[in-house]
Amino acid sequence: MTETKQANRRQQHITIVSETFPPEINGVANTLRYLCQGLMQRGHRVTVIRPRQQHERKGDFASAGSALFTREHLVTGLPLPGYADLRFGIARINHLKKLLTTDRPDAIYVATQGPLGVAATFAARRIGVPVSSGFHTNFHSYSRYYGVGVLERLLCLYGRWFHNRTAITLVPTRKMQQTTRAMGIPITGLWSRGVDCHRFTPHKRDNALRESWGLQTNDRAILYVGRLAPEKNLRMAVACFERIRGLHPQARFILVGDGPLRHQLAERHPDYVFCGTQRGDDLARHFASGDLFLFPSKTDTFGNVVLEAMASGLGVVSFDDAAAAEHIRNGENGMKVPLDRDEAYVDSALRLADQPTLLNRIRTQARLDALEQSWNSQIEQFEHLVLNQTAKAGYHALNKQSVSLL
Numbered sequence: 001m002t003e004t005k006q007a008n009r010r011q012q013h014i015t016i017v018s019e020t021f022p023p024e025i026n027g028v029a030n031t032l033r034y035l036c037q038g039l040m041q042r043g044h045r046v047t048v049i050r051p052r053q054q055h056e057r058k059g060d061f062a063s064a065g066s067a068l069f070t071r072e073h074l075v076t077g078l079p080l081p082g083y084a085d086l087r088f089g090i091a092r093i094n095h096l097k098k099l100l101t102t103d104r105p106d107a108i109y110v111a112t113q114g115p116l117g118v119a120a121t122f123a124a125r126r127i128g129v130p131v132s133s134g135f136h137t138n139f140h141s142y143s144r145y146y147g148v149g150v151l152e153r154l155l156c157l158y159g160r161w162f163h164n165r166t167a168i169t170l171v172p173t174r175k176m177q178q179t180t181r182a183m184g185i186p187i188t189g190l191w192s193r194g195v196d197c198h199r200f201t202p203h204k205r206d207n208a209l210r211e212s213w214g215l216q217t218n219d220r221a222i223l224y225v226g227r228l229a230p231e232k233n234l235r236m237a238v239a240c241f242e243r244i245r246g247l248h249p250q251a252r253f254i255l256v257g258d259g260p261l262r263h264q265l266a267e268r269h270p271d272y273v274f275c276g277t278q279r280g281d282d283l284a285r286h287f288a289s290g291d292l293f294l295f296p297s298k299t300d301t302f303g304n305v306v307l308e309a310m311a312s313g314l315g316v317v318s319f320d321d322a323a324a325a326e327h328i329r330n331g332e333n334g335m336k337v338p339l340d341r342d343e344a345y346v347d348s349a350l351r352l353a354d355q356p357t358l359l360n361r362i363r364t365q366a367r368l369d370a371l372e373q374s375w376n377s378q379i380e381q382f383e384h385l386v387l388n389q390t391a392k393a394g395y396h397a398l399n400k401q402s403v404s405l406l
Contacts (some may be wrong), residue, residue: 005179011359012383013047016048016284017109017112018110019111020086022114026086028112037068038376039383040070042379047072047103048068048073049087051074051089052074052077069221080114088114088115092119093122106129106130106387107129108120109386111136111145112137117133118162125165126279131166131167132168132169133163145159154367160185169187169188170385171189171301172190173302176302178310191378192302193307200288200308201288201311201312201313202313203288204288206287209286212373213252213273215307219251219252219268220251222244223287223291224253224292225309226257226295226297228257228262229259231297232297233296233297233298236296243349244292244352246352253273253285254275255275256283257275257276288313293306293309293315294349295324297319297321302317302323307373310328310366310367311366311367311370314363315334315362317334317345319336319339320339327373331362333365334366335351335362
């Protein structure tokens with residue numbers, strides 16, 4: 001790249017619109033943290049528009065978030081049904097239009113498809129600013145886990161309607177690209193995820209932490225990291241651990257995270273170790289102090305924790321979906337099974353628990369492969385898709401296109 005092109009790149013102003021943002025703990029917020037950091041480090045100017053978070057007061061995150069954005073605009077936040085700890089944003093289109101006109105960005109990336117994302121998309125279209133969107137969450141798949149499965153088709157139609165009003169929709173895996181196209185979202189770009197291998201590393205294994213879990217040197221720590229919620233298929237994780245413990249009584253199940261199922265799980269399984277939400281280096285210590293990592297979800301669009309577990313040198317057991325479909329080679333750097341093979345999932349975990357040599361080989365290879373998944377390459381791909389590809393996607397033609405909901 002020439003010096004002239006580098007200079008032009010550094011002049012770009014990107015506005016990120018999201019219903020969730022650090023320090024909230026979830027895959028979208030985690031991805032946006034690295035995205036914003038990466039864009040700032042590459043010389044771009046970043047503006048963030050997001051809801052005010054629960055219990056947040058003015059200025060609470062100004063200094064903490066200074067490395068993530070140049071400017072920030074907060075809008076009203078209301079609790080998200082089923083996710084009371086998260087908010088969705090409410091903003092008038094004209095208000096957002098005024099913000100975007102006053103400090104006009106070169107491109108807008110809408111990370112979430114809630115009311116704030118819709119308002120920002122319409123505001124941007126009115127003033128002719130290119131808009132890209134991200135398909136970060138399978139909300140239509142989540143509906144069946146919350147007793148409202150009848151809404152799944154309606155949510156699919158809504159997703160189609162929303163994403164077809166942006167120039168391009170970024171998806172994290174090839175399989176998700178096929179899924180969104182089947183939903184009727186034809187213009188997509190592949191934007192995967194990276195992992196911070198300096199933070200997530202086997203060197204942060206903490207024997208004192210393992211002892212606090214009740215483990216001896218050769219005992220197995222079976223780890224789960226993520227939201228304790230129905231859509232994460234924790235039933236499978238519990239069934240899997242109980243089978244492991246039947247053969248290895250000293251194994252312990254370590255759950256890192258919080259959510260609506262925590263109280264129920266703790267009541268039914270008081271011997272499980274519930275570590276709550278962990279952040280930063282504390283989270284990295286918990287990862288590195290495990291042995292097997294269970295990722296039983298069948299609804300995640302990616303699952304950043306899979307790469308974090310690999311970087312930490314764990315034996316990952318997953319279904320052949322999301323991040324695992326892209327990054328795990330069965331029997332080499334982890335274990336993965338078809339989505340409809342629940343028993344095979346348990347068998348894979350038992351195999352790793354029973355075969356220390358295989359487990360150690362897989363853990364070593366997982367770390368080596370994770371070292372190849374840098375965020376730098378993903379930020380560069382984001383630049384290409386959002387700053388360059390938007391115009392190529394025919395944004396102005398798309399503005400005039402009538403997109404039918406049905």
